[in-house]
Amino acid sequence: MPARGPAQATEAHRPTTADDENGDLDEADAVPNLADGNATVRRPLFSRFDRRYGEYHLDLVAARDAEPTSSRARPPPAAPASATAHPTATRSPRRSSALHTDLEATIAALNAGDHVHAHGTDSRGVDTPRAGYLLAAPRPETGQRHTGRAEGWLVYIGKRGDAPALSNRLMLYPDTGRIAHTPEQDLSLWRATALRETGASARTKNLRIRFGGPATRSAVEPTQDTTVCVTYNTEGLYSLDTTDDSGAQVFECRLGTRIWWAPLPDAPVGLRPDAL
Numbered sequence: 001m002p003a004r005g006p007a008q009a010t011e012a013h014r015p016t017t018a019d020d021e022n023g024d025l026d027e028a029d030a031v032p033n034l035a036d037g038n039a040t041v042r043r044p045l046f047s048r049f050d051r052r053y054g055e056y057h058l059d060l061v062a063a064r065d066a067e068p069t070s071s072r073a074r075p076p077p078a079a080p081a082s083a084t085a086h087p088t089a090t091r092s093p094r095r096s097s098a099l100h101t102d103l104e105a106t107i108a109a110l111n112a113g114d115h116v117h118a119h120g121t122d123s124r125g126v127d128t129p130r131a132g133y134l135l136a137a138p139r140p141e142t143g144q145r146h147t148g149r150a151e152g153w154l155v156y157i158g159k160r161g162d163a164p165a166l167s168n169r170l171m172l173y174p175d176t177g178r179i180a181h182t183p184e185q186d187l188s189l190w191r192a193t194a195l196r197e198t199g200a201s202a203r204t205k206n207l208r209i210r211f212g213g214p215a216t217r218s219a220v221e222p223t224q225d226t227t228v229c230v231t232y233n234t235e236g237l238y239s240l241d242t243t244d245d246s247g248a249q250v251f252e253c254r255l256g257t258r259i260w261w262a263p264l265p266d267a268p269v270g271l272r273p274d275a276l
């Protein structure tokens with residue numbers, strides 16, 4: 001079969017074949033870049049066919065209009081309004097939260113050696129309060145939370161002169177962390193002993209004390225000062241409840257649990273001198 005050339009503009013010539021005489025063009029004979037593979041679209045591109053000389057007369061206007069949409073020049077997409085208005089402005093995710101900004105400002109004013117009260121996440125991932133001295137300057141740190149890795153600040157809080165350690169490490173996260181510069185406490189007023197040293201027992205009635213929180217190894221100072229009533233609940237546990245009308249439970253523990261506590265100013269004298 002002789003090679004076929006592309007269709008030419010009016011007055012141009014090319015040889016025809018038997019297939020051409022039947023009125024259809026093969027897919028290989030399609031005019032490049034003028035239409036898709038639909039033969040019914042391709043036929044109107046020729047104004048007429050002269051069978052005497054085998055001439056196809058191309059309709060230039062129809063060919064131009066039949067050009068595939070994908071091949072036509074398109075204007076570049078417009079840039080987003082925010083990008084054109086502020087091409088160099090970027091918003092740090094660290095500044096997106098008001099809570100984060102407040103915590104960051106508070107931490108920026110703290111120095112090693114300051115006395116603080118804080119609430120954060122310990123090395124076990126447990127939310128816990130702490131009181132004591134900053135053993136090192138706070139620093140930004142990425143910690144592991146239950147929801148994944150998160151940015152926050154690492155602080156070490158302990159007794160004056162202690163070295164930073166895993167036991168006094170605390171992570172402060174923007175949504176839950178709190179810290180404040182506070183006056184030093186008079187620890188001579190407080191005791192860190194087992195609950196039984198307060199005088200609590202299954203027979204004790206209406207025992208009231210100042211409760212300062214659990215006295216764990218990392219809790220080197222009281223973290224609160226709440227007047228509570230100690231009550232035995234018949235299950236080997238003692239409930240420390242507020243003394244107001246709500247009677248809300250503040251803490252629950254066994255007799256051997258160590259707590260920070262202090263006697264109330266109006267506690268009976270001589271009942272148990274070592275405990276009250």
